[in-house]
Amino acid sequence: MNGIHDMGGMHGMGAIEYEAREPVFHARWEARVLALNLAMGAWHKWNIDATRHAIELIPAGEYLRMSYYERWIARLVTLSLQARLLSRAEVESGRPDPGSAKLSPALAPSGVEPMLGRGAPANRDVTVAASFKAGDKVRARNIHPIGHTRLPRYARGRLGTIARDHGVYVFPDSRAHFLGENPQHLYSVRFAARELWGETASRRDSVYLDLWDDYLERA
Amino acid sequence: MDTRDREHRHRSGEDHGHDRAQQEVPPDVALRVKALESLLIEKGLVDPAALDAIIDMYEHKVGPRNGARVVARAWSDPAYKKRLMADASAAIAEFGYTGRQGEHMVVVENTPKLHNLVVCTLCSCYPWTVLGLPPVWYKSAPYRSRAVIDPRGVLREFGLELGEDVEVRVWDSTSEMRYLVLPERPAGSEGMDEAALAELVTRDAMIGVAKVTLGKGRERP
Numbered sequence A: 001m002n003g004i005h006d007m008g009g010m011h012g013m014g015a016i017e018y019e020a021r022e023p024v025f026h027a028r029w030e031a032r033v034l035a036l037n038l039a040m041g042a043w044h045k046w047n048i049d050a051t052r053h054a055i056e057l058i059p060a061g062e063y064l065r066m067s068y069y070e071r072w073i074a075r076l077v078t079l080s081l082q083a084r085l086l087s088r089a090e091v092e093s094g095r096p097d098p099g100s101a102k103l104s105p106a107l108a109p110s111g112v113e114p115m116l117g118r119g120a121p122a123n124r125d126v127t128v129a130a131s132f133k134a135g136d137k138v139r140a141r142n143i144h145p146i147g148h149t150r151l152p153r154y155a156r157g158r159l160g161t162i163a164r165d166h167g168v169y170v171f172p173d174s175r176a177h178f179l180g181e182n183p184q185h186l187y188s189v190r191f192a193a194r195e196l197w198g199e200t201a202s203r204r205d206s207v208y209l210d211l212w213d214d215y216l217e218r219a
Numbered sequence B: 001m002d003t004r005d006r007e008h009r010h011r012s013g014e015d016h017g018h019d020r021a022q023q024e025v026p027p028d029v030a031l032r033v034k035a036l037e038s039l040l041i042e043k044g045l046v047d048p049a050a051l052d053a054i055i056d057m058y059e060h061k062v063g064p065r066n067g068a069r070v071v072a073r074a075w076s077d078p079a080y081k082k083r084l085m086a087d088a089s090a091a092i093a094e095f096g097y098t099g100r101q102g103e104h105m106v107v108v109e110n111t112p113k114l115h116n117l118v119v120c121t122l123c124s125c126y127p128w129t130v131l132g133l134p135p136v137w138y139k140s141a142p143y144r145s146r147a148v149i150d151p152r153g154v155l156r157e158f159g160l161e162l163g164e165d166v167e168v169r170v171w172d173s174t175s176e177m178r179y180l181v182l183p184e185r186p187a188g189s190e191g192m193d194e195a196a197l198a199e200l201v202t203r204d205a206m207i208g209v210a211k212v213t214l215g216k217g218r219e220r221p
Helices: A028-041 A048-056 A060-065 A068-082 A088-093 A109-118 A193-197 B002-014 B020-024 B029-042 B048-061 B064-076 B078-086 B088-093 B141-149 B151-157 B194-200 B203-207
Strands: A137-140 A159-169 A184-192 A206-212 A216-218 B104-109 B114-119 B167-172 B177-182
Touching (some): A028 B029, A048 A068, A068 A088, A068 B029, A159 A206, A184 A193, A193 A206, A193 B141, B064 B203, B078 B088, B078 B104, B104 B114, B104 B167, B114 B141, B114 B151, B114 B177
Parallel strands (some): A206 B167
Antiparallel strands (some): A137 A216, A184 A206
């Protein structure tokens, strides 16, 4: 979707505010929100692409006003409602619905390190033909899907060169909507800065994006 | 952050006189989180001790010192560097740094003629296993919007002025590949051992917004 989250190349966002000796969390609630999101992920009711899309669905004005971890609260509530782990009445009252089933087992403390250490690899050991190889000239397709996509607007329609084939990976545009993994080749694609931003960009500079087969066409 | 202050002011103003359901949600974000956590615990969906363990992990075990050790070894051990550049995930796993938000690692090397900078314009993807959780500026709209269109201007704000003879490569983390910058080893560090070298390496240098210096550059100059 052409949302506010897709902000590469935008102007007007202000100066970068650097904080020296920044703490990992600025308040205890931020730490709890991170932990709640990770612990709830252990139910495997959603996936990382769905979590990103849930944040993209926050209305643009809200998105800009919220801090990072406030967006994570909104996302956790959205996903929990979608997955029916919570009801709207429960979110509003803060109390379990009368007679609601108690699920188990929740992620245990002993399960935390193995879960984080394992992560959730996105590569898939399946044979899928690659449409491109290193050195091929490609054009990022001029598409504007209304759902989740990892093809930023600033690269659409632009010419690039395949720098490397990473192998076969889950396609976020499908998995974010629980429409299957649709695994396909993922490439590192080099775009000259001048192709993206015009003649004022430095001649030497470039931007590399990781793009899936379905985002690309032969140039 | 002032975005949070604005948020607080906005909320406390907005919540007066709204419908009851709205008023029953605690207006303060910390209270809202507490209410959500209590609800999830009561429903058996989370175990508070597991939450504590997750927080302990990111506050005390996973952080930029991990990445600094990887960089220091790459500087000290040519065979390790070769493995790191060929298969970063496997070479980093030699330290036991694996898993969430570091499943698929790529290392990009800075040289006197090439500078690499990492960003995620679409969200805030960041190599947690080697750098820990990202700083606020990395997740902020100003950095995400500008790093791709004006990397040299962004670097100048970080106190890094690059000559026109230096190539700049920006890595926009659009997939699950996570990027770690291998900074240049600073001149004058020739006699230093791996542990001493690791002390020099900063988080910012591994994102690509700073160089490593002998002056214990933990902070931006």
